Structures are given as structure tokens and as C-alpha cells.
Amino acid sequence: MPSHARPVRRPAARGPLSAHVLAVLEGAHGPAPQIPRSPDPDDLHLALHLCYELHYGGLPGVPDDLEWDPHLIAFRRVLERWFEADLFDRVGPPVPSQDVRAALPELIRHDDGPSLSSWMVEHGTLTAMREFVVHRSSYQLKEADPHSFAIPRLPRAAKAGLVSIQAGEYGVEHPDHVMHSELFARTMRDLGLDDRPNAYLDQLPATTLANGNLVSMFGLNRRWRGALVGHLSVFEMTSVEPMGRYSAALERMGASPVARRFYDVHVMADAVHEVVAVEEMAGPLADEEPELAGDILFGARAVIASEGAFAQHLLDAFAEGRSSLLEPVAA
Incomplete structure (x- = not known):
């Protein structure tokens, strides 16, 4: 079966x-x-x-x-x-702000959170990489879907920017129109993992579930549409280098090109998406609905903090020689 x-x-x-x-x-x-x-x-x-x-x-x-x-x-x-x-x-409530285009890169530049991808490429084992993939499965198997809830909720220019990014996530730019979520499922299968949604739910700790809940809360509540745009902007602006490191780590571990393809595709796609995120989505949204500028930056701060807590959780577990999951993944 x-x-x-x-x-x-x-x-x-x-x-x-x-x-x-x-x-x-x-x-x-x-x-x-x-x-x-x-x-x-x-x-x-x-x-x-x-x-x-x-x-x-x-x-x-x-x-x-x-x-x-x-x-x-x-x-x-x-x-x-x-x-x-x-x-x-943890990150403060939304505060009025007008210069979203300048503020988003500054938030990322001043992020001093730990780099899980740097640790993985230098020290990671296949066991650690498989655990990382299990953690990410709660979001990546439905990648792009939470952000798509914003499409009918945004004004014209910001909507067009979001749709441009989402089209790539859903495979328009892939030669065979394979969605990024399916590429991640292939990574899981190639690493001997179960790619069914929620297959590992009993093993996922709060730090992992909070990451997924953050984007779902923003996506399912219209009042948080600005925060959702800030969230997606940070995702796109901080993806290229980490994705390249994860691919390099998998190559060092002897993983196949199939397992690495998900990460390789993001290196190429997000180099374009990071520009679109600021100049064609977040910036125009702040122009068209200035009252949402503070929400956009709140969403950016929230995802930076949430991702930092997630990375620290995994790094602490790996440093102590224990599983970062509630139960280890079967070999």
C-alpha cells in the first residue's frame, strides 16, 4: 500500500x-x-x-x-x-511605521539568531538532517498555502506581487510544473521518511508547531494580512543562502540529487522572489494601505523570533547529543 x-x-x-x-x-x-x-x-x-x-x-x-x-x-x-x-x-506589538522598504532589510541585517544551516553544512549528520526535515514537514508539505489566503485580501499592486511569488511556489517556473511542496515530499521519501501530512505530529515539539501556527494565524485572519505579507517577505529575503547550505550539507552526506532538488530550486527561485517581496508586495501594500505598515514589520519580527527559537531548540539538542524531536525518527 x-x-x-x-x-x-x-x-x-x-x-x-x-x-x-x-x-x-x-x-x-x-x-x-x-x-x-x-x-x-x-x-x-x-x-x-x-x-x-x-x-x-x-x-x-x-x-x-x-x-x-x-x-x-x-x-x-x-x-x-x-x-x-x-x-x-517577545517582539512587541505592531507600531506605526512608514518606510517598510528600508525597515525590512534592516530587521534582517540586525538578526543575531543562530544559523542552523551553517551548523548543518559544517557539522550536521544525516540523522540530524533527517530530524530537521521532519520538523519542516509540518509547513513544507503545504508550502505556499498559508500565504495564499492573503490573495483576495490585498489591494491590486500587492496582490500581483504575492501572486507572482506564489506562482513560483506552485511550480509555474519548474520545467515539469512540480510544486515546491511535492519536491519536499520527494526529499522526504529519498531520505526514508514518511511524506504523509501529519505523519510525525506526535513527535513535533511546540517550537516547531508554533512556526506553522504563526503563518496559519496570520493567513486565516484578515486583520493580520499585513503581518502575513511581512512573514512571507522575510521568508523570501532570507532563503537563498540557507537553502544553498542545506543542499551542500546533503551532498556532503551522500544524499542524491533528488533529495537536494527542493533546496536547489529555492536557491534559484528565491533570488528573484526576495526582490519581488519588497518592491512589488510589501512596499506597495504599505503605499496603498499605510495603516498596515506596522503590521507588516510585526509579521517580519515575529517570524524572525520564531525561526530563531526553532533553530536554537535544534542546536541545543544536537549539542547535547539528543533528539530534537519528542521521539526520535526510526533509522
Whole structure:
């Protein structure tokens, strides 16, 4: 039986929040639990991830009409408010700003977070690389989809810039029109990993789930459309060198060109996309809707902080000789 034909089992709950969402998905509509003053990040981000998955490919055995279940949406909004408050504590709330074109490169230039790609190309093992790919699978297997929610929500010029970037992500620039998400699935298969969506959900820690939840929260809430544009801009502006390093690391490890293709394609595509992101998307959005300039930069700060926490988590685990996942990946 091919891997995509095998059902993915439901994840185990990590606390009262995720247990409640799982219960609703199974047809039980009991009262929502109170959010603790300091909720367990693993519990909160698994609960949010499950809510958000209903807006993508869905979850096995869950009816499609639960996507807009009023009880679940209300609970998701409570979880999002906590997530937003945590982001405000870490990177500050949106503040008025006008010069987005100048500010975005400055934010990236002053980012002093750890470089996971540099460590991987110099010291990484195949085991570490496989773990990294498992972490990234929660986003890369649906790459571009969260950002596409912004298409109907942007004014003309910014919309055109976003669509230009998204067309490349969905394979228009590839000779065989292969989507980047499918290239990532091929990387997974070539490394002996399961490419089914959510196959590794029980193994993904909060730092990984938070990365995916960040872009989903921005994408699924129109009020965060500016933050979503800032998020995508940072993705495109910081992709070329790291993707090249990951490809080089895989080559050093003896991986095939199939495993490296996902990273090689991004080196080529994102060299163009990083210019489009600022000059044809973020900049025009700030011109057309100046009140969103602060949100654009908030989204940029948020993804820089979230990616930094993710990289630090993996590097700490690798330095201590332990798995960066909740459970190691089978060899």
C-alpha cells in the first residue's frame, strides 16, 4: 500500500486544550476548558495546529463541516489571543511605521539568531538532517498555502506581487510544473521518511508547531494580512543562502540529487522572489494601505523570533547529543 493511502492516526493529547479539540473532532461538544495563566506550549500549539488543519487538507475521519463549527472557532480565537499576547511580549506589538522598504532589510541585517544551516553544512549528520526535515514537514508539505489566503485580501499592486511569488511556489517556473511542496515530499521519501501530512505530529515539539501556527494565524485572519505579507517577505529575503547550505550539507552526506532538488530550486527561485517581496508586495501594500505598515514589520519580527527559537531548540539538542524531536525518527 503506498504511503499516501495509509491513514494517519490521531495524535495523543498533550493536555486539556488539545484534549478538548480532539474531543470536538470526535463529536463530543463538552464545555471548553479554561486557559491556564501559563499554558503548556506543547498543549496549546497542538490544539491550535489541529484547529488550523481543518482549513487545509483536513484531518482523517473528521467531517468537513467541522471547519466552521462555531464552538471550535470560538475556542480557536481564545487560543489565538494567548498566542498573540505571547508574541507581543517577545517582539512587541505592531507600531506605526512608514518606510517598510528600508525597515525590512534592516530587521534582517540586525538578526543575531543562530544559523542552523551553517551548523548543518559544517557539522550536521544525516540523522540530524533527517530530524530537521521532519520538523519542516509540518509547513513544507503545504508550502505556499498559508500565504495564499492573503490573495483576495490585498489591494491590486500587492496582490500581483504575492501572486507572482506564489506562482513560483506552485511550480509555474519548474520545467515539469512540480510544486515546491511535492519536491519536499520527494526529499522526504529519498531520505526514508514518511511524506504523509501529519505523519510525525506526535513527535513535533511546540517550537516547531508554533512556526506553522504563526503563518496559519496570520493567513486565516484578515486583520493580520499585513503581518502575513511581512512573514512571507522575510521568508523570501532570507532563503537563498540557507537553502544553498542545506543542499551542500546533503551532498556532503551522500544524499542524491533528488533529495537536494527542493533546496536547489529555492536557491534559484528565491533570488528573484526576495526582490519581488519588497518592491512589488510589501512596499506597495504599505503605499496603498499605510495603516498596515506596522503590521507588516510585526509579521517580519515575529517570524524572525520564531525561526530563531526553532533553530536554537535544534542546536541545543544536537549539542547535547539528543533528539530534537519528542521521539526520535526510526533509522
